[in-house]
Amino acid sequence: MQTNRNHWPSILILIVFAMGVLTLLSISFVTAIASILDLFNNSEGAASEMIGAFAFGFEMILLLICSWFVLQKAMGRAEADKPFVFPFAKWQIFAIIGIIVLSIAIGGGVAYTEIAWLAWIVLPVLTVLVIVPPLWLLFGLGTKGIELGPRWRVFGIFGLSMTVGPFIMIILEIIVLLGIIVVGSVIVAIAQPALFQELASMGKILEGETNPDRILSMVGPYLTNPIVIATIVGYIAVIVPLIEELLKPLAVWIFATRIQSTAQGFAMGVLSGAGFALLESLNASADGTTGWPVIVSIRAGTSLLHMTASGLVGWGIASAFREKSIVRFFAAYFMSVTIHGIWNACAIGAGISALGESLGRPEWLFNFIPAMVGGMIVLGIGMFIVLIASNRKLTKIPAALPAPQIEKMDEGVQ
Numbered sequence: 001m002q003t004n005r006n007h008w009p010s011i012l013i014l015i016v017f018a019m020g021v022l023t024l025l026s027i028s029f030v031t032a033i034a035s036i037l038d039l040f041n042n043s044e045g046a047a048s049e050m051i052g053a054f055a056f057g058f059e060m061i062l063l064l065i066c067s068w069f070v071l072q073k074a075m076g077r078a079e080a081d082k083p084f085v086f087p088f089a090k091w092q093i094f095a096i097i098g099i100i101v102l103s104i105a106i107g108g109g110v111a112y113t114e115i116a117w118l119a120w121i122v123l124p125v126l127t128v129l130v131i132v133p134p135l136w137l138l139f140g141l142g143t144k145g146i147e148l149g150p151r152w153r154v155f156g157i158f159g160l161s162m163t164v165g166p167f168i169m170i171i172l173e174i175i176v177l178l179g180i181i182v183v184g185s186v187i188v189a190i191a192q193p194a195l196f197q198e199l200a201s202m203g204k205i206l207e208g209e210t211n212p213d214r215i216l217s218m219v220g221p222y223l224t225n226p227i228v229i230a231t232i233v234g235y236i237a238v239i240v241p242l243i244e245e246l247l248k249p250l251a252v253w254i255f256a257t258r259i260q261s262t263a264q265g266f267a268m269g270v271l272s273g274a275g276f277a278l279l280e281s282l283n284a285s286a287d288g289t290t291g292w293p294v295i296v297s298i299r300a301g302t303s304l305l306h307m308t309a310s311g312l313v314g315w316g317i318a319s320a321f322r323e324k325s326i327v328r329f330f331a332a333y334f335m336s337v338t339i340h341g342i343w344n345a346c347a348i349g350a351g352i353s354a355l356g357e358s359l360g361r362p363e364w365l366f367n368f369i370p371a372m373v374g375g376m377i378v379l380g381i382g383m384f385i386v387l388i389a390s391n392r393k394l395t396k397i398p399a400a401l402p403a404p405q406i407e408k409m410d411e412g413v414q
Helices: 008-040 046-074 091-113 116-143 151-160 164-191 193-207 212-223 226-247 250-254 262-284 292-322 326-354 363-367 369-395 404-413
Strands: none
Touching: 008 046, 008 116, 008 151, 046 116, 046 151, 046 262, 091 116, 091 292, 116 262, 116 292, 116 369, 151 250, 151 262, 164 193, 164 226, 164 250, 164 262, 193 212, 212 226, 226 292, 226 326, 250 262, 250 292, 262 292, 262 369, 292 326, 292 369, 326 363, 326 369, 363 369
C-alpha cells in the first residue's frame, strides 16, 4: 500500500546518506588511485592505501543498502514498516570464529613476507573478514530475542551511526583539542616564556622534518613530562569518552519517542555502536606492514567496547523517554564513559610505554605494558559478560505498548 503523504524523516535521512555515499566514493577512488601509483613506483604504503580504499568502498556499499530500505519508506511502501529480524543463529558463532582465526593467520603470513603486490591484493579483503564478522556476532548475541522495530528505522539508525554521528564527534573533539592547545600555549607563554620560545622554534623545525626517529628524539623529552602525559591521558580517557558516548547513539536520540521498550533502546544502541565501530575499525586498520595482524586483532576487540557502551546508553535513553527515568540515563551514560575511559587509558598507556626505550625510559616497557594489556583483557571479558547479561535481563521484560502520545506522533509520520 502506498501513500501520497511525504515522510520527511526518511527523506532527510536519504539526503544525508546521499552525501555520505558521494564522500565515501570520492575518498575510496582517490585513495585507490594513489595506491596503484605507489605500487608501480615501489613506494611504501601501497597496501595500506588499498586497505583504506577498500574499507571506504565497503562502507559505501553498506550505506547504499541502508539507503534502499529508507527509500522504501520515503516511497510509502508497506514493506518498509515490516519488523526487521536479524538473521543470526548459534552455528554462526563457530563459523565466525573460524573465519577470523583463518583470516588473521593468512594475513599475518602475507604481511610477514613483505611482498608488496601480494599484501596489496590480499590484505584489503582479509581486513574486512577480520573486522566485520565480530560485529555480526556481537550484534546477534546482544540483540537476540529483542524486537528491533521497522526495517527502515533499523537501517536508518545504522546508516546515521556511520555518517552524522562520527562527523559531529570528530568536529567536537577537534574543537576541544584545539582549545586545550590554545589554553596550554597561553599558560606556558605567561608562566615560562623561555619554554614557549623553545617550543615555537622546535615547531618550525618539525614542519620540514620527515624522519620519524628524528621527530621522536626532539619531542621525546617533552612527552615524558608528567603534566604532558596527564593532559594526553585526560583528553583521550575523559573528554573523548564523554563526547563519544553521548553522540554515538545519536540516531537513538532522534528516534527516542518511537522506541517501544527499553530493550529496543538497548538494541538500537548496540546497532549504533556497531556502525561507529565499523567505520572506525576498518579505517584504523589500514596498515599493510608486518604489524597488520596485531592491529586488526585489537580493532576487532574494540568493537565490543563501542557496542556494549552504546547499548547501555541506548537503554538509558529509552528509559528516560519511556519511563521518565532520568537517573537511569545518567547512570548508564557515566557507566559507559567509565568503561570507555578505562579502556582508552590502558590503550594510550600501553602506547606511550611502548615508546619508553626511544624516550629514554626503557623501564616503562616492563613496568606498565603488562598491567595495561592485562587491564584491557579483563575489561574485554567484563564487557562481553555485560552485553550477554543485559540481553538476557531485557528479554525477560515484557515489551510495553506504545504510549498514546507516541502513537499519535507515529500516525503523523506514517
